[in-house]
Amino acid sequence: MSSTERELTTTSYAILGLLAARPWSTYELAAQMRRNLHYFWPRAESNVYAEPKRLVAGGFARASAEPVGRRRRTVYSMTPKGRRALRTWLAEAPADPRLESEALVKLAFAGNGTKADLLASLRRFREQAEARRRELRAIFEEYVRGEDPFPERIHINVVAYRLLWQTAEVELDWADWAIAEVGRWRDTTTTPKRGRLVRVLVEALGEHERSTF
Amino acid sequence: MSSTERELTTTSYAILGLLAARPWSTYELAAQMRRNLHYFWPRAESNVYAEPKRLVAGGFARASAEPVGRRRRTVYSMTPKGRRALRTWLAEAPADPRLESEALVKLAFAGNGTKADLLASLRRFREQAEARRRELRAIFEEYVRGEDPFPERIHINVVAYRLLWQTAEVELDWADWAIAEVGRWRDTTTTPKRGRLVRVLVEALGEHERSTF
């Protein structure tokens, strides 16, 4: 409890959250991060090896080394202090979400490149969204078939996955529309009829009015 | 062109993209990043002060110092090398997008906290989405009134903003639904009727089938 103790990061709490269910080896933690958290808290694997060490240093987790042949495998488990920290953190307001999309940056500055480049970038965006939707669908089907690995967490997972699914849907639909729209342009710098573009915005706003009021 | 030259990051290209339009002072760059890029490439302001220096070091931009009272103000502009680099980058495939949502991490591990905590977190998520929608609506209305500051970029901005808007909409709708759903739970750990939860997933899938096939 020294005052020099570092603050835990969201990544710390993500690991703690996993440890709250049961002890995990680092590799299992990495696999689990890749399978699920990766959609809303992506981190490189090496981080998943580093973070538990920090948790142990702070007294939030315990490490036990099991030999596997000539190598060691470290299995981490949670301490009461870790559990308290997790509970406290869950009561705090979440930070603002953060989206990083290189495809949108490229779109924003597309005027400095060719129309073909922009279309290729949008198509890539579309593929990424479609890949995500495919992965989510596979998970959904596990649930429908009753083969989900953590049935006691289904209520939480359904809520979370629903957002991810709908986001992927919106991105896909948008990508199709955007590709068609850009396809109508002469090039990336010539502005098409302003009236039509403004109408797109008004329609977007309008859909909302209908659905909320 | 020394081989020790560092690679440019997406942030570098974002700044280059702005410089492609005209010279900017660092403060203006920061303001512009805050106003627009922030939605899909959020960066701390200090970064916006550091990045142009790296661009200058690499020969991608030029800095000119203008005194303002006893202080200096640095104005950056683009070099031909910078313009070439930007064009080349636009032709490359965009990296995978990346979403970081602490609210979703808290949802994923909500079983370790109270229902009240989870609801508070979801409400915060909702507020964040609503704030974003409000900001976007204000920008939209500028366009509708014909008061947008860069009318020559309207075709690009309309495409980009439409995605941001629809994403905000989905998040809002989801948040409302999620708050209602969690409201029906006894607590964060008791699993409600599995059948109903699975139906939610099936319906999500179903909406898609209808709209695409």
Added chain:
DNA sequence: GACAGCATGTAATGAGTTACATGATTAA
């Protein structure tokens, strides 16, 4: 017995963040 892929890490480096500092300008 070799090869692919799974499992388990370490090291170096750097982009980005937070925190701090202070001059200029405007409104009250």
Added chain:
DNA sequence: TTAATCATGTAACTCATTACATGCTGTC
């Protein structure tokens, strides 16, 4: 003339990434 806020940065720190390394295990 304050006070607030706009404008303009610097410094320290660290989380996270990329790149590397190597043991284990099943299979052909």
